[in-house]
Protein backbone atom coordinates (compact mmCIF):
# COMPACT_ATOMS: atom_id res chain seq x y z
CA UNK A 121 0.00 0.00 0.00
CA UNK A 122 1.44 3.36 -0.96
CA UNK A 123 1.71 6.25 1.48
CA UNK A 124 -0.43 9.23 0.61
CA UNK A 125 1.39 12.54 0.87
CA UNK A 126 -0.41 15.46 2.48
CA UNK A 127 -2.43 16.97 -0.37
CA UNK A 128 -1.34 20.44 -1.49
CA UNK A 129 -3.45 23.59 -1.19
CA UNK A 130 -5.54 24.21 -4.23
CA UNK A 131 -7.29 27.28 -5.62
CA UNK A 132 -10.81 26.93 -6.96
CA UNK A 133 -12.84 29.61 -8.69
CA UNK A 134 -14.24 31.09 -5.47
CA UNK A 135 -12.26 29.69 -2.56
CA UNK A 136 -8.94 28.39 -1.39
CA UNK A 137 -9.27 24.93 0.16
CA UNK A 138 -7.46 21.66 0.71
CA UNK A 139 -7.36 19.24 -2.17
CA UNK A 140 -9.68 16.26 -1.76
CA UNK A 141 -8.95 12.68 -0.78
CA UNK A 142 -11.10 10.81 -3.27
CA UNK A 143 -12.23 7.19 -3.23
CA UNK A 144 -12.73 6.19 -6.86
CA UNK A 145 -14.68 2.91 -6.91
CA UNK A 146 -14.30 1.29 -10.33
CA UNK A 147 -11.15 3.40 -10.80
CA UNK A 148 -9.53 0.42 -12.53
CA UNK A 149 -11.99 0.67 -15.45
CA UNK A 150 -11.94 2.45 -18.80
CA UNK A 151 -13.33 5.75 -17.56
CA UNK A 152 -11.90 5.31 -14.06
CA UNK A 153 -8.31 5.28 -15.29
CA UNK A 154 -8.80 8.58 -17.14
CA UNK A 155 -10.51 10.08 -14.09
CA UNK A 156 -7.69 9.02 -11.76
CA UNK A 157 -5.15 10.77 -14.02
CA UNK A 158 -7.33 13.91 -14.10
CA UNK A 159 -7.76 14.00 -10.30
CA UNK A 160 -4.02 13.54 -9.71
CA UNK A 161 -3.24 16.30 -12.23
CA UNK A 162 -5.58 18.58 -10.24
CA UNK A 163 -3.62 17.92 -7.04
CA UNK A 164 -6.12 15.57 -5.36
CA UNK A 165 -5.21 12.32 -3.60
CA UNK A 166 -6.85 9.20 -4.99
CA UNK A 167 -7.66 5.82 -3.46
CA UNK A 168 -8.93 3.32 -6.03
CA UNK A 169 -11.46 0.86 -4.58
CA UNK A 170 -11.38 -2.43 -6.48
CA UNK A 171 -12.33 -6.07 -5.97
CA UNK A 172 -8.82 -7.05 -7.02
CA UNK A 173 -6.04 -4.67 -5.87
CA UNK A 174 -3.13 -6.80 -7.11
CA UNK A 175 -4.66 -7.13 -10.61
CA UNK A 176 -5.29 -3.37 -10.70
CA UNK A 177 -1.68 -2.64 -9.72
CA UNK A 178 -0.45 -4.99 -12.46
CA UNK A 179 -2.43 -3.19 -15.22
CA UNK A 180 -0.07 -2.09 -18.00
CA UNK A 181 0.70 1.61 -17.68
CA UNK A 182 -0.79 1.85 -14.17
CA UNK A 183 0.43 5.21 -12.85
CA UNK A 184 2.92 5.21 -9.95
CA UNK A 185 2.23 8.34 -7.95
CA UNK A 186 2.81 9.38 -4.32
CA UNK A 187 -0.82 10.54 -4.03
CA UNK A 188 -2.30 7.31 -5.43
CA UNK A 189 -3.25 4.17 -3.45
CA UNK A 190 -5.26 1.06 -4.22
CA UNK A 191 -7.41 -0.80 -1.70
CA UNK A 192 -9.91 -3.66 -1.54
CA UNK A 193 -13.48 -2.41 -2.08
CA UNK A 194 -14.66 -4.57 0.82
CA UNK A 195 -12.04 -3.28 3.26
CA UNK A 196 -11.27 0.12 4.74
CA UNK A 197 -9.18 2.61 2.72
CA UNK A 198 -5.76 3.67 4.08
CA UNK A 199 -7.00 7.24 4.76
CA UNK A 200 -10.27 8.99 5.56
CA UNK A 201 -11.84 10.07 2.25
CA UNK A 202 -13.57 13.40 1.70
CA UNK A 203 -15.23 12.50 -1.62
CA UNK A 204 -16.56 9.27 -3.16
CA UNK A 205 -16.85 8.82 -6.93
CA UNK A 206 -18.51 5.55 -7.85
CA UNK A 207 -18.10 4.10 -11.34
CA UNK A 208 -18.68 0.41 -10.51
CA UNK A 209 -20.72 -1.67 -12.90
CA UNK A 210 -20.40 -4.60 -15.29
CA UNK A 211 -20.31 -3.57 -18.95
CA UNK A 212 -23.93 -3.34 -20.12
CA UNK A 213 -23.04 -4.09 -23.77
CA UNK A 214 -20.69 -7.04 -23.21
CA UNK A 215 -23.24 -9.90 -23.48
CA UNK A 216 -26.85 -10.55 -24.49
CA UNK A 217 -29.32 -9.69 -21.73
CA UNK A 218 -30.47 -13.07 -20.43
CA UNK A 219 -32.32 -12.84 -17.12
CA UNK A 220 -29.12 -14.05 -15.38
CA UNK A 221 -27.07 -11.36 -17.14
CA UNK A 222 -29.62 -8.68 -16.20
CA UNK A 223 -29.26 -9.67 -12.54
CA UNK A 224 -25.44 -9.38 -12.83
CA UNK A 225 -25.83 -5.90 -14.33
CA UNK A 226 -28.16 -4.86 -11.51
CA UNK A 227 -26.09 -6.36 -8.68
CA UNK A 228 -22.80 -4.97 -9.98
CA UNK A 229 -24.23 -1.46 -9.66
CA UNK A 230 -26.59 -1.65 -6.68
CA UNK A 231 -24.39 -3.69 -4.30
CA UNK A 232 -21.21 -1.57 -4.48
CA UNK A 233 -23.24 1.66 -4.40
CA UNK A 234 -25.13 0.62 -1.25
CA UNK A 235 -21.87 -0.56 0.31
CA UNK A 236 -20.27 2.85 -0.32
CA UNK A 237 -23.37 4.70 0.91
CA UNK A 238 -23.30 2.71 4.17
CA UNK A 239 -19.59 3.40 4.59
CA UNK A 240 -20.20 7.14 4.16
CA UNK A 241 -22.98 7.08 6.75
CA UNK A 242 -21.11 4.89 9.26
CA UNK A 243 -17.34 5.08 8.83
CA UNK A 244 -16.41 8.11 6.73
CA UNK A 245 -17.57 11.25 8.58
CA UNK A 246 -15.43 13.57 6.43
CA UNK A 247 -17.14 12.68 3.15
CA UNK A 248 -18.98 15.77 1.89
CA UNK A 249 -19.69 14.74 -1.74
CA UNK A 250 -20.83 11.53 -3.45
CA UNK A 251 -20.71 11.43 -7.22
CA UNK A 252 -22.36 8.42 -8.80
CA UNK A 253 -22.18 7.22 -12.38
CA UNK A 254 -25.45 6.76 -14.20
CA UNK A 255 -26.28 6.74 -17.91
CA UNK A 256 -28.47 8.53 -20.44
CA UNK A 257 -30.08 5.12 -20.90
CA UNK A 258 -32.27 6.36 -18.03
CA UNK A 259 -34.33 8.43 -20.49
CA UNK A 260 -35.26 5.67 -22.92
CA UNK A 261 -36.18 6.46 -26.54
CA UNK A 262 -37.23 10.09 -27.23
CA UNK A 263 -37.18 10.11 -31.03
CA UNK A 264 -36.12 13.53 -32.37
CA UNK A 265 -36.98 15.43 -29.15
CA UNK A 266 -34.16 16.99 -27.14
CA UNK A 267 -33.49 15.37 -23.76
CA UNK A 268 -32.33 17.43 -20.79
CA UNK A 269 -32.07 16.56 -17.10
CA UNK A 270 -35.80 17.17 -16.56
CA UNK A 271 -36.96 14.87 -19.37
CA UNK A 272 -39.12 11.88 -18.47
CA UNK A 273 -37.49 8.52 -17.74
CA UNK A 274 -37.98 5.51 -19.99
CA UNK A 275 -39.31 2.13 -18.87
CA UNK A 276 -37.09 -0.35 -20.72
CA UNK A 277 -34.49 -2.42 -18.87
CA UNK A 278 -31.63 0.11 -19.16
CA UNK A 279 -33.88 2.93 -17.97
CA UNK A 280 -35.13 0.94 -14.98
CA UNK A 281 -31.58 -0.10 -14.10
CA UNK A 282 -30.40 3.53 -14.05
CA UNK A 283 -33.40 4.63 -11.99
CA UNK A 284 -32.76 1.92 -9.39
CA UNK A 285 -29.09 2.87 -9.34
CA UNK A 286 -29.82 6.56 -8.73
CA UNK A 287 -32.28 5.67 -5.95
CA UNK A 288 -29.43 3.97 -4.04
CA UNK A 289 -28.18 7.42 -3.01
CA UNK A 290 -31.38 8.22 -1.11
CA UNK A 291 -30.23 6.81 2.25
CA UNK A 292 -27.05 8.95 2.20
CA UNK A 293 -26.46 11.25 5.19
CA UNK A 294 -28.38 14.45 4.35
CA UNK A 295 -25.29 16.67 4.66
CA UNK A 296 -23.56 14.85 1.78
CA UNK A 297 -23.85 16.53 -1.61
CA UNK A 298 -24.95 14.05 -4.27
CA UNK A 299 -24.44 14.16 -8.01
CA UNK A 300 -25.82 11.76 -10.62
CA UNK A 301 -23.61 11.87 -13.70
CA UNK A 302 -25.70 10.55 -16.59
CA UNK A 303 -23.05 9.51 -19.08
CA UNK A 304 -23.45 9.24 -22.82
CA UNK A 305 -21.47 6.65 -24.78
CA UNK A 306 -17.81 7.23 -23.89
CA UNK A 307 -15.55 7.62 -26.94
CA UNK A 308 -11.81 7.25 -26.52
CA UNK A 309 -8.91 4.97 -27.27
CA UNK A 310 -10.19 1.73 -28.77
CA UNK A 311 -9.43 -0.60 -25.84
CA UNK A 312 -11.09 -4.00 -25.60
CA UNK A 313 -14.57 -3.65 -24.13
CA UNK A 314 -14.84 0.06 -24.99
CA UNK A 315 -17.38 1.32 -27.53
CA UNK A 316 -14.82 1.93 -30.28
CA UNK A 317 -12.89 -1.20 -29.27
CA UNK A 318 -15.96 -3.20 -30.35
CA UNK A 319 -16.71 -1.29 -33.55
CA UNK A 320 -13.34 -0.57 -35.12
CA UNK A 321 -12.24 -4.11 -36.07
CA UNK A 322 -15.30 -4.45 -38.35
CA UNK A 323 -14.60 -1.05 -39.92
CA UNK A 324 -10.92 -1.91 -40.43
CA UNK A 325 -12.03 -4.97 -42.45
CA UNK A 326 -14.42 -2.75 -44.46
CA UNK A 327 -17.36 -4.45 -42.69
CA UNK A 328 -18.55 -1.45 -40.64
CA UNK A 329 -22.28 -0.94 -41.17
CA UNK A 330 -24.86 1.76 -40.50
CA UNK A 331 -27.31 0.61 -37.84
CA UNK A 332 -30.93 0.48 -38.95
CA UNK A 333 -32.05 3.49 -41.00
CA UNK A 334 -29.39 5.61 -39.25
CA UNK A 335 -31.92 8.34 -38.35
CA UNK A 336 -31.84 7.71 -34.59
CA UNK A 337 -29.78 10.06 -32.40
CA UNK A 338 -26.48 9.17 -30.77
CA UNK A 339 -25.24 11.07 -27.70
CA UNK A 340 -21.61 10.64 -26.80
CA UNK A 341 -18.75 12.15 -24.80
CA UNK A 342 -15.00 11.96 -25.26
CA UNK A 343 -13.31 9.99 -22.48
CA UNK A 344 -11.12 12.98 -21.58
CA UNK A 345 -14.15 15.28 -21.33
CA UNK A 346 -16.02 12.70 -19.21
CA UNK A 347 -13.10 12.55 -16.76
CA UNK A 348 -12.75 16.35 -16.75
CA UNK A 349 -16.51 16.79 -16.22
CA UNK A 350 -16.53 14.40 -13.22
CA UNK A 351 -13.60 16.34 -11.72
CA UNK A 352 -15.39 19.64 -12.44
CA UNK A 353 -18.57 18.44 -10.72
CA UNK A 354 -16.50 17.31 -7.74
CA UNK A 355 -14.69 20.63 -7.41
CA UNK A 356 -17.78 22.82 -7.83
CA UNK A 357 -19.73 22.52 -4.62
CA UNK A 358 -22.70 24.32 -6.10
CA UNK A 359 -23.26 21.45 -8.51
CA UNK A 360 -25.71 18.90 -7.21
CA UNK A 361 -28.43 16.63 -8.58
CA UNK A 362 -28.44 15.21 -12.10
CA UNK A 363 -26.08 16.19 -14.92
CA UNK A 364 -26.00 14.85 -18.46
CA UNK A 365 -22.39 14.10 -19.36
CA UNK A 366 -22.63 14.28 -23.16
CA UNK A 367 -21.02 16.47 -25.79
CA UNK A 368 -23.25 19.35 -26.89
CA UNK A 369 -23.49 17.97 -30.45
CA UNK A 370 -25.53 14.77 -30.60
CA UNK A 371 -25.52 13.27 -34.10
CA UNK A 372 -27.68 10.82 -36.00
CA UNK A 373 -26.25 7.27 -36.23
CA UNK A 374 -25.87 7.77 -39.97
CA UNK A 375 -23.34 10.53 -39.26
CA UNK A 376 -21.50 8.44 -36.65
CA UNK A 377 -21.13 5.64 -39.18
CA UNK A 378 -19.99 8.03 -41.92
CA UNK A 379 -17.39 9.71 -39.67
CA UNK A 380 -15.85 6.47 -38.37
CA UNK A 381 -15.49 5.22 -41.95
CA UNK A 382 -14.07 8.58 -43.01
CA UNK A 383 -11.46 8.78 -40.23
CA UNK A 384 -10.42 5.20 -40.99
CA UNK A 385 -10.57 5.86 -44.77
CA UNK A 386 -12.92 2.92 -45.31
CA UNK A 387 -16.16 2.61 -47.33
CA UNK A 388 -19.45 3.48 -45.63
CA UNK A 389 -21.93 1.67 -47.88
CA UNK A 390 -23.02 -1.25 -45.67
CA UNK A 391 -26.33 -1.21 -43.77
CA UNK A 392 -27.45 -3.55 -40.98
CA UNK A 393 -31.28 -3.56 -40.86
CA UNK A 394 -32.95 -3.07 -37.47
CA UNK A 395 -34.59 -6.52 -37.75
CA UNK A 396 -31.16 -8.18 -38.10
CA UNK A 397 -29.85 -6.22 -35.08
CA UNK A 398 -32.82 -7.42 -32.99
CA UNK A 399 -32.20 -10.98 -34.12
CA UNK A 400 -28.48 -10.77 -33.30
CA UNK A 401 -28.66 -8.96 -29.96
CA UNK A 402 -32.15 -9.70 -28.64
CA UNK A 403 -33.38 -7.15 -26.08
CA UNK A 404 -29.90 -5.56 -25.97
CA UNK A 405 -30.58 -4.22 -29.48
CA UNK A 406 -32.31 -1.29 -27.80
CA UNK A 407 -28.84 0.07 -26.89
CA UNK A 408 -28.06 0.29 -30.62
CA UNK A 409 -31.45 1.42 -31.92
CA UNK A 410 -32.68 3.77 -29.20
CA UNK A 411 -32.85 7.45 -30.25
CA UNK A 412 -31.40 9.82 -27.62
CA UNK A 413 -30.70 13.44 -28.50
CA UNK A 414 -29.26 14.59 -25.19
CA UNK A 415 -28.09 18.06 -24.25
CA UNK A 416 -25.68 18.71 -21.33
CA UNK A 417 -27.80 21.72 -20.30
CA UNK A 418 -26.86 21.84 -16.60
CA UNK A 419 -23.17 21.10 -17.16
CA UNK A 420 -22.89 23.91 -19.74
CA UNK A 421 -24.81 26.28 -17.43
CA UNK A 422 -22.36 25.48 -14.63
CA UNK A 423 -19.53 26.66 -16.91
CA UNK A 424 -17.95 23.39 -18.07
CA UNK A 425 -16.05 23.71 -21.34
CA UNK A 426 -15.67 20.69 -23.63
CA UNK A 427 -12.29 19.95 -25.14
CA UNK A 428 -13.95 17.71 -27.77
CA UNK A 429 -17.37 19.20 -28.60
CA UNK A 430 -17.32 17.86 -32.17
CA UNK A 431 -17.67 14.15 -33.03
CA UNK A 432 -15.34 14.32 -36.02
CA UNK A 433 -12.54 15.76 -33.85
CA UNK A 434 -13.26 13.32 -31.00
CA UNK A 435 -13.13 10.29 -33.32
CA UNK A 436 -10.03 11.62 -35.04
CA UNK A 437 -8.29 11.85 -31.66
CA UNK A 438 -9.58 8.50 -30.42
CA UNK A 439 -8.62 6.64 -33.59
CA UNK A 440 -5.40 8.33 -34.68
CA UNK A 441 -4.14 9.61 -31.32
CA UNK A 442 -3.60 13.05 -32.92
CA UNK A 443 -5.11 16.21 -31.47
CA UNK A 444 -7.78 18.03 -33.47
CA UNK A 445 -7.46 21.82 -33.67
CA UNK A 446 -10.54 23.85 -32.70
CA UNK A 447 -12.43 20.55 -32.56
CA UNK A 448 -11.64 19.57 -36.17
CA UNK A 449 -9.09 17.13 -37.63
CA UNK A 450 -6.03 18.73 -39.17
CA UNK A 451 -6.64 17.61 -42.79
CA UNK A 452 -10.14 19.11 -42.75
CA UNK A 453 -8.83 22.39 -41.34
CA UNK A 454 -6.09 22.53 -43.97
CA UNK A 455 -8.69 22.00 -46.72
CA UNK A 456 -10.98 24.71 -45.32
CA UNK A 457 -8.01 27.09 -45.09
CA UNK A 458 -7.08 26.58 -48.78
CA UNK A 459 -10.73 26.88 -49.89
CA UNK A 460 -11.15 30.24 -48.11
CA UNK A 461 -7.69 31.70 -48.74
CA UNK A 462 -8.24 35.31 -49.93
CA UNK A 463 -6.95 36.09 -53.40
CA UNK A 464 -3.55 37.74 -53.28
CA UNK A 465 -2.70 40.06 -56.17
CA UNK A 466 0.78 38.54 -56.35
CA UNK A 467 -0.62 35.02 -56.69
CA UNK A 468 0.15 33.41 -60.01
CA UNK A 469 2.91 35.93 -60.79
CA UNK A 470 6.46 34.64 -61.07
Ligand SMILES: NC(=O)c1ccc[n+]([C@@H]2O[C@H](COP(=O)([O-])OP(=O)(O)OC[C@H]3O[C@@H](n4cnc5c(N)ncnc54)[C@H](OP(=O)(O)O)[C@@H]3O)[C@@H](O)[C@H]2O)c1
Pocket residue numbers: 145146147148149150151152169170171172176193207208209210211212227228229232253254255256303304305306307315
Ligand atom coordinates in the same frame (compact mmCIF):
# COMPACT_ATOMS: atom_id res chain seq x y z
N1 LIG B 1 -18.16 3.55 -20.98
C1 LIG B 1 -19.36 4.01 -21.37
O1 LIG B 1 -19.62 4.23 -22.58
C2 LIG B 1 -20.42 4.31 -20.31
C3 LIG B 1 -21.61 4.95 -20.72
C4 LIG B 1 -22.59 5.20 -19.76
C5 LIG B 1 -22.38 4.84 -18.44
N2 LIG B 1 -21.21 4.21 -18.07
C6 LIG B 1 -21.02 3.81 -16.69
O2 LIG B 1 -19.82 4.36 -16.17
C7 LIG B 1 -19.19 3.44 -15.32
C8 LIG B 1 -17.73 3.28 -15.72
O3 LIG B 1 -17.69 2.86 -17.08
P1 LIG B 1 -16.39 2.15 -17.68
O4 LIG B 1 -16.52 2.20 -19.15
O5 LIG B 1 -15.16 2.69 -17.03
O6 LIG B 1 -16.63 0.65 -17.20
P2 LIG B 1 -15.55 -0.55 -17.02
O7 LIG B 1 -14.31 -0.28 -17.77
O8 LIG B 1 -16.28 -1.81 -17.31
O9 LIG B 1 -15.19 -0.47 -15.47
C9 LIG B 1 -16.16 -0.67 -14.50
C10 LIG B 1 -15.53 -0.93 -13.16
O10 LIG B 1 -16.57 -1.45 -12.33
C11 LIG B 1 -16.02 -2.38 -11.45
N3 LIG B 1 -16.98 -3.49 -11.30
C12 LIG B 1 -17.48 -4.28 -12.25
N4 LIG B 1 -18.31 -5.18 -11.72
C13 LIG B 1 -18.31 -4.95 -10.40
C14 LIG B 1 -18.98 -5.57 -9.30
N5 LIG B 1 -19.79 -6.62 -9.47
N6 LIG B 1 -18.76 -5.08 -8.07
C15 LIG B 1 -17.92 -4.06 -7.89
N7 LIG B 1 -17.26 -3.43 -8.88
C16 LIG B 1 -17.47 -3.88 -10.12
C17 LIG B 1 -14.71 -2.89 -12.04
O11 LIG B 1 -13.72 -2.70 -11.03
P3 LIG B 1 -12.82 -3.91 -10.42
O12 LIG B 1 -12.87 -5.03 -11.41
O13 LIG B 1 -11.48 -3.30 -10.29
O14 LIG B 1 -13.45 -4.24 -9.12
C18 LIG B 1 -14.43 -1.96 -13.21
O15 LIG B 1 -13.20 -1.30 -13.09
C19 LIG B 1 -19.97 2.11 -15.40
O16 LIG B 1 -20.75 1.99 -14.26
C20 LIG B 1 -20.85 2.30 -16.62
O17 LIG B 1 -22.11 1.68 -16.48
C21 LIG B 1 -20.22 3.95 -18.98
